[in-house]
Amino acid sequence: MIRAAGLDVRFGRGEGAVHAVRAVDFEVAPAGSIGLVGESGSGKSTVLRAIAGLVDDWTGTLEIAGEPLGRSRSRQFRREVQMVFQDPYGALHPRHAVDRILKEPLVIQGFDARDRRVEAALDEVGLDASFRYRFPHQLSGGQRQRVAIARALIIEPRVLLLDEPTSALDVSIQAEVLNLLQRLRRERALTYVLVSHNLAVVGHMCEHLVVMRDGDVVESMDVATLRRRSPTHPYTRQLFQASLGYDAAVIASFVDDL
Amino acid sequence: MTGADAPLIEVEDLHVGFRTPKGMVEAVRGVGFTLGREKLGIVGESGSGKSQTGRAILGLIAGNGAVRARKLRFAGIDLVDATPRTMRTIRGNRVSMVLQDPRYSLNPVMTVGRQIAEAFLVHHRASRRQAKERALEMLRAVRIRDPERVYRAYPHELSGGMGQRVMIAMMMIPQPDVIIADEPTSALDVTVSLQVLAILDDLVSSRGMGLILISHDLELVASFCDRVLIMYAGRVVESCAARDLSHARHPYTQGLLRSLPKIDAPVEELPTLQRDPSWAL
Numbered sequence: 001m002i003r004a005a006g007l008d009v010r011f012g013r014g015e016g017a018v019h020a021v022r023a024v025d026f027e028v029a030p031a032g033s034i035g036l037v038g039e040s041g042s043g044k045s046t047v048l049r050a051i052a053g054l055v056d057d058w059t060g061t062l063e064i065a066g067e068p069l070g071r072s073r074s075r076q077f078r079r080e081v082q083m084v085f086q087d088p089y090g091a092l093h094p095r096h097a098v099d100r101i102l103k104e105p106l107v108i109q110g111f112d113a114r115d116r117r118v119e120a121a122l123d124e125v126g127l128d129a130s131f132r133y134r135f136p137h138q139l140s141g142g143q144r145q146r147v148a149i150a151r152a153l154i155i156e157p158r159v160l161l162l163d164e165p166t167s168a169l170d171v172s173i174q175a176e177v178l179n180l181l182q183r184l185r186r187e188r189a190l191t192y193v194l195v196s197h198n199l200a201v202v203g204h205m206c207e208h209l210v211v212m213r214d215g216d217v218v219e220s221m222d223v224a225t226l227r228r229r230s231p232t233h234p235y236t237r238q239l240f241q242a243s244l245g246y247d248a249a250v251i252a253s254f255v256d257d258l
Numbered sequence: 259m260t261g262a263d264a265p266l267i268e269v270e271d272l273h274v275g276f277r278t279p280k281g282m283v284e285a286v287r288g289v290g291f292t293l294g295r296e297k298l299g300i301v302g303e304s305g306s307g308k309s310q311t312g313r314a315i316l317g318l319i320a321g322n323g324a325v326r327a328r329k330l331r332f333a334g335i336d337l338v339d340a341t342p343r344t345m346r347t348i349r350g351n352r353v354s355m356v357l358q359d360p361r362y363s364l365n366p367v368m369t370v371g372r373q374i375a376e377a378f379l380v381h382h383r384a385s386r387r388q389a390k391e392r393a394l395e396m397l398r399a400v401r402i403r404d405p406e407r408v409y410r411a412y413p414h415e416l417s418g419g420m421g422q423r424v425m426i427a428m429m430m431i432p433q434p435d436v437i438i439a440d441e442p443t444s445a446l447d448v449t450v451s452l453q454v455l456a457i458l459d460d461l462v463s464s465r466g467m468g469l470i471l472i473s474h475d476l477e478l479v480a481s482f483c484d485r486v487l488i489m490y491a492g493r494v495v496e497s498c499a500a501r502d503l504s505h506a507r508h509p510y511t512q513g514l515l516r517s518l519p520k521i522d523a524p525v526e527e528l529p530t531l532q533r534d535p536s537w538a539l
């Protein structure tokens with residue numbers, strides 16, 4: 001359903017240029033789910049933004065459902081591919097109330113029964129009607145994140161690009177949102193690319209994961225390898241060890257350039 | 259009350275309420291705790307009042323909100339009736355807060371390096387060059403790979419986790435007595451997150467700082483903090499030694515622990531909480 005081959009992304013030119021993504025390859029089957037994990041600043045969000053058509057300077061191949069993607073994205077593409085951004089605060093219009101934030105994509109894509117859909121979308125992410133006329137700054141961090149998820153789901157896309165979608169949620173709400181995403185994937189055959197630093201979340205949601213560091217893919221593995229905690233690359237091994245919790249002695253032994 | 263064991267922060271019966279067109283939102287309802295030279299974790303339901311509790315201490319509540327408390331003190335200084343000037347001094351020098359959406363607390367039109375260096379110059383006698391050196395050093399300390407580039411970058415050119423690390427570096431500049439960190443590492447990979455927390459840990463043990471860490475990462479809080487408060491619907495429903503979190507008694511806390519996905523024990527569907535209305539009374 002999604003294929004990236006030799007994907008390269010650069011920001012700027014000349015001396016100050018940043019080569020944020022280097023020769024990244026991965027493939028996701030229809031109704032499949034892949035996890036991108038790895039170092040902060042390694043290019044995970046940039047990969048999602050390239051697929052979504054939000055960065056200009058990329059080279060290589062990107063395909064959705066066998067169709068190569070060019071520079072611009074059609075309205076049809078936006079109907080089928082939705083992204084949940086890492087910073088829900090920046091992604092929600094600060095002066096629009098939740099109701100308007102959720103209705104806008106419905107209007108653009110020509111959906112009817114908008115009031116009913118807004119209500120249902122909020123209900124699915126565990127927000128009652130009292131949130132409908134609040135502004136983003138009047139919500140808690142996790143409430144904003146759920147509004148962002150509701151906005152992505154409301155136009156019933158086929159592909160979801162999820163950038164840390166539950167990082168601001170407590171684990172009980174996280175469980176509800178992950179269950180919702182898994183149910184939608186089963187029922188509507190959705191395809192997911194999920195960025196998360198939480199290996200347990202990736203293990204729960206994905207069949208496959210790609211580990212990134214400094215723009216490169218250092219390792220890809222199936223979920224069974226994750227469960228056995230038996231990666232091959234030293235960077236991934238350190239990452240897995242860090243997921244066991246805070247231990248000052250272990251942290252002191254970390255090596256920055258593996 | 260200035261001895262080494264005097265509490266840094268004292269909170270008793272704290273209330274934060276917001277006026278909205280749909281009526282009052284009682285965000286915090288009678289929260290109480292003290293903070294010493296220690297690491298105190300706050301976990302709990304999304305919307306349970308964790309961030310507003312932290313913000314109330316610093317007087318950072320939105321215009322439609324009101325704060326009321328029997329006691330709200332920093333180092334013995336009353337914060338409820340403090341003058342704006344006292345509050346500014348406390349905020350700038352003695353208590354720092356890392357807000358939950360860090361990239362939006364940075365100035366979008368000023369380079370990251372200049373923001374750090376200027377913050378440094380406010381608090382230290384130093385030349386511009388020294389300030390830049392210190393800023394680069396701090397970026398290195400929070401494990402930024404390419405400090406020279408990040409120094410020249412604007413906030414929108416940073417990744418989510420880089421923004422968080424810049425904020426943490428800024429908050430450490432005044433060498434505050436207390437840091438309130440609201441989900442400070444939620445966008446960081448686990449390796450860097452632990453490395454950054456180790457810096458804060460060190461400030462607590464070497465300088466006797468107090469740290470309030472708001473987080474939903476239960477395993478992290480249990481292994482990193484000394485004590486933990488569990489919040490639900492504006493109240494503290496339970497508090498315990500962090501290492502005893504797995505034996506927590508409140509049904510909400512137990513439910514939280516059950517709903518964690520586990521790497522080596524996959525389940526088809528994650529257990530969810532049946533929220534009992536009596537928890538919110």
Ligand SMILES: Nc1ncnc2c1ncn2[C@@H]1O[C@H](COP(=O)(O)OP(=O)(O)OP(=O)(O)O)[C@@H](O)[C@H]1O
Pocket residue numbers: 011012018020039040041042043044045046047086414415416417418419420445446447
């Ligand atoms: N608009 C931009 N201009 C310049 N550099 C950028 C821009 N956007 C991102 N970068 C750089 O690209 C690199 C990758 O950023 P990206 O946001 O993809 O990282 P990430 O893996 O998502 O990290 P995190 O886990 O911290 O969110 C970083 O070094 C970042 O500074």
Ligand SMILES: Nc1ncnc2c1ncn2[C@@H]1O[C@H](COP(=O)(O)OP(=O)(O)OP(=O)(O)O)[C@@H](O)[C@H]1O
Pocket residue numbers: 137138139140141142143168169170276277278283284285302303304305306307308309310311320322323358
């Ligand atoms: N300006 C405001 N007006 C109205 N309600 C508000 C305002 N700011 C916050 N609230 C509400 O106060 C409650 C507590 O918010 P707070 O940000 O403290 O939650 P939190 O525990 O930090 O949650 P999260 O984990 O999701 O960040 C929430 O229900 C939120 O919607």
Ligand SMILES: [Mg+2]
Pocket residue numbers: 044045046086163417418419
């Ligand atoms: Mg990112």
Ligand SMILES: [Mg+2]
Pocket residue numbers: 140141142308309310358440
């Ligand atoms: Mg919060």
